[in-house]
Amino acid sequence: MRYVLASGSPRRKELLSKLIKEFEIIPAVGDESTTKVRPFEVVEELSFKKASEIFHKIFxxxxxxxxxxxxDTVVSYNYKILGKPKDREDARKMISSMQGNEHTVYTGVTVFYQKDGKVEHFTFSEETIVYVTSMTDEEIAAYLETGEADDxxxxxxxxxxxxxxxxGIRGDYFNVVGLPIARLYREMKKRSLL
Structure with a gap:
């Protein structure tokens, strides 16, 4: 079977390699807007768009x-989705709000495939709660200086x-990294895709 990951994320690439030895990477470049509001619906819709775009492009x-x-992965704090920061000040605000609190990470996954000549797909999302310890302003500033927060x-x-x-983390650690591999393994195995 030939596999394609519709993402350029090095973290997703590394995680998928735990399930599948050989796969291609063709990042989706389409529209990432969404009409959904609830975080799990947002990631499910965006993962669907990405997988659908690449599946239908491949000849x-x-x-x-x-x-x-x-x-697709999002961080949600107080029912608000925190995307990638616009700049360092935006990153500082995000970290400041989450420190000393818990937040939720959602990853949506969609898999498109062909079975008996018909196009099939499935979509799911995983939710993981992450607990962040209290941080001083100096710790936040030092972390932002690493540049790790930027993207x-x-x-x-x-x-x-x-x-x-x-x-602390309640749920799947790999979900927070960007791909819930245990759930993906179960879902693909159930459909004889592995």
Whole structure:
């Protein structure tokens, strides 16, 4: 079977390699707007758009389409989605609001595939609660100086230097990194895609 990851994220690439030995990476570049409001619906819709875009773009001479996996992750605090920060000040506000509190990370996953000549897909989302310890203004400033917050949803990466401020996780750790591999494994296995 041929597999394609519709994401350029190095973290997702690393996580997917725990399930699938060989796969291609073709990042989705389409519209990332959404009409949804609730975080789990947002990530499900965006993962669907990504997987659908790449699945329908790929031309194969024999007509057999690959299995395409799309994913999207958001951080939600106080029912508000925290995307990637616009700048360092935006990142500082995000970290300041989350420190000493808990927040939720949602990842939506969609898999498109062909079965008996018909296009099929499934979508799901996982939710993980993350507890962040209290941080001083100096700790926040020092973390922002690392540059790690610049391109991450919620202005942090759990697997990076911010890890020292995480004092608990309820749910799937890999979901926070960007791909809930245990759930993806179960869902793909159930459909004989692995």
């Amino acid at each position: 194969t001479e024999d007509g057999a389409k690959p299995v395409v996996i799309g994913a 991450k949803a919620g202005a942090y990466g759990v697997q990076g230097q911010f890890g020292k401020f995480i004092n």
